[in-house]
Amino acid sequence: MQIHHAIFKVEKKLSLEYCKELINYIDVKAVTKAKVLIGGKNVEDTKQRNVFDYGLDKDNKKDVEHGRFLMQKMKETLDKYVQTFSYLREASPQTINLLKYEVGNFYSPHIDAFHTVNRQLSFIFCLNENFNGGELYFYHPVTRKPYSQAHLKTGDMILFPSNFLYPHQIRPVTKGTRYSVVAWYS
Numbered sequence: 001m002q003i004h005h006a007i008f009k010v011e012k013k014l015s016l017e018y019c020k021e022l023i024n025y026i027d028v029k030a031v032t033k034a035k036v037l038i039g040g041k042n043v044e045d046t047k048q049r050n051v052f053d054y055g056l057d058k059d060n061k062k063d064v065e066h067g068r069f070l071m072q073k074m075k076e077t078l079d080k081y082v083q084t085f086s087y088l089r090e091a092s093p094q095t096i097n098l099l100k101y102e103v104g105n106f107y108s109p110h111i112d113a114f115h116t117v118n119r120q121l122s123f124i125f126c127l128n129e130n131f132n133g134g135e136l137y138f139y140h141p142v143t144r145k146p147y148s149q150a151h152l153k154t155g156d157m158i159l160f161p162s163n164f165l166y167p168h169q170i171r172p173v174t175k176g177t178r179y180s181v182v183a184w185y186s
Contacts, residue, residue: 026179032053036048051100081159095184123158
């Protein structure tokens, strides 16, 4: 079963300067732990997801500026992606979250689509490399064993389907702080 063909990596999608700017912004904004949906409620579950996050707010001028810029970068890649996967022509942007993984933070294996949110595509932007651990792994949907590690550098972006065929995880950070942006199209 070949499933990795739908995972696209784009190197240097964001400039080093923009990554630094966004890291500074995340340090100010991402001060609360991410929540997960359990039983229809958003709750902090640090056994599943232990990371700080901030969802861009459409009523915040600076958030809107970052959102527009990041959406343009995603759209550029999406235009190329749909040349291969033409059924995605109707995909539209959903949300953008800024993430900060400190030492010990992680996200257990999961998928990004679920019954209340029909996400089709997931995007991850890597904002830095000066950390240890925090690797992005993809898992085989049947064996549940890791089959691919995404080696991302500062400014790189990865795009993949959000569905059950693409479980993935961020392993615990062991040194430094990992910064990233995640976004979805539905």
